[in-house]
Amino acid sequence: MLLFDAHLDLSMNALQWNRDLTRPLEEIRRREAHLTDYVDRGRGVCSLPEMRRGNIGLCVATLIARYVAEGNPLPGWNSPEIAWSVTQGQLAWYRAMEEAGELVQITDRQRLNRHVELWRNDPPANSPIGYVLSLEGADSILTPHHLQRAYAQGLRVIGPAHYGPGRYAPGTGQDGGLEPQCRELLAEMRRLNMILDVTHLTDEGFWEALDIFDGPVWASHSNVRALVPHQRQLADDQIKSLIERGAVIGAAFDAWMMVPNWIRGKTKPEDSGLRISWIAKHIDRICQIAGNAKHCGIGSDLDGGYGTEQTPTDLTSIADLQKLVDILDGRGYSRQDIESIMHGNWIRFLNEAWSS
Numbered sequence: 344m345l346l347f348d349a350h351l352d353l354s355m356n357a358l359q360w361n362r363d364l365t366r367p368l369e370e371i372r373r374r375e376a377h378l379t380d381y382v383d384r385g386r387g388v389c390s391l392p393e394m395r396r397g398n399i400g401l402c403v404a405t406l407i408a409r410y411v412a413e414g415n416p417l418p419g420w421n422s423p424e425i426a427w428s429v430t431q432g433q434l435a436w437y438r439a440m441e442e443a444g445e446l447v448q449i450t451d452r453q454r455l456n457r458h459v460e461l462w463r464n465d466p467p468a469n470s471p472i473g474y475v476l477s478l479e480g481a482d483s484i485l486t487p488h489h490l491q492r493a494y495a496q497g498l499r500v501i502g503p504a505h506y507g508p509g510r511y512a513p514g515t516g517q518d519g520g521l522e523p524q525c526r527e528l529l530a531e532m533r534r535l536n537m538i539l540d541v542t543h544l545t546d547e548g549f550w551e552a553l554d555i556f557d558g559p560v561w562a563s564h565s566n567v568r569a570l571v572p573h574q575r576q577l578a579d580d581q582i583k584s585l586i587e588r589g590a591v592i593g594a595a596f597d598a599w600m601m602v603p604n605w606i607r608g609k610t611k612p613e614d615s616g617l618r619i620s621w622i623a624k625h626i627d628r629i630c631q632i633a634g635n636a637k638h639c640g641i642g643s644d645l646d647g648g649y650g651t652e653q654t655p656t657d658l659t660s661i662a663d664l665q666k667l668v669d670i671l672d673g674r675g676y677s678r679q680d681i682e683s684i685m686h687g688n689w690i691r692f693l694n695e696a697w698s699s
Contacts, residue, residue, distance in 0.1 A: 386650025397662030400462030480505030502540035564642030593642020
């Protein structure tokens with residue numbers, strides 16, 4: 344079944360982890376097995392060939408570069424200007440992948456629907472993967488003019504926050520509302536008809552953003568707080584508000600977001616009993632709140648700074664996301680609802696958002 348994954352940090356993996364995502368997954372793992380700079384070395388699950396094997400013909404792919412002020416212990420860049428330059432380098436990688444025929448950028452309804460038709464009709468084995476460009480954390484947007492430049496380069500989605508303090512909004516692990524300049528950012532996003540990604544916003548920031556921004560909204564990779572209590576997850580009242588706004592919520596496959604009581608760096612997948620089927624509990628909850636399956640999707644966040652040390656035991660490749668089809672079928676979901684969750688809801692959302 345066609346799969347649309349709404350959150351993949353492809354360029355970060357290419358430039359920061361130095362992974363050649365055009366190569367077979369086992370080769371990528373082998374080339375970095377001796378490295379110790381990141382905990383997931385030799386454990387990655389994502390590559391472009393594996394995406395094709397899993398029929399992941401569409402994705403939302405990110406730019407990401409955090410600005411860190413002095414004293415901020417998180418990894419990042421020491422000035423917003425450096426962060427902007429890093430995202431421009433990441434964009435250059437996407438362009439190189441387009442020139443190589445590996446990727447194709449999706450920026451409007453016509454390109455979207457043409458690409459969907461390609462992937463629904465037995466595409467050639469080397470067909471390019473379509474990507475919608477998103478910015479995770481808005482620190483690198485220096486001015487409204489830079490946002491306009493980014494839009495001209497194909498940027499269509501922004502999540503103002505990531506982890507920790509942010510120039511526009513505090514993120515996961517922080518408290519408080521939006522920074523004053525975020526109002527200007529959201530106003531310019533609305534003028535450009537961009538999508539607001541509420542993932543990683545604080546609770547205060549979430550409600551402020553929904554109050555200020557009346558354009559298209561989604562949560563690209565967020566799970567359910569009622570099942571895994573943490574600020575990073577969405578509370579039921581937030582889910583209800585997103586449903587009222589017509590949003591889609593992407594299920595994330597980072598283990599600590601799937602199962603309660605996971606301790607990052609200590610809990611192991613084999614000790615927790617975590618399997619892909621756990622994500623169906625999060626999907627069920629959202630569907631029960633909505634009364635339908637129109638607001639769930641996949642936003643796996645696979646290889647978003649972690650690998651198989653922090654994925655379900657039955658997920659060793661991004662292609663294993665296809666197992667969710669049988670899991671949902673076994674839970675009584677109709678074929679139409681499964682197709683909606685795997686790809687249809689994101690496609691419908693983008694068609695509606697880009698209709699103006």
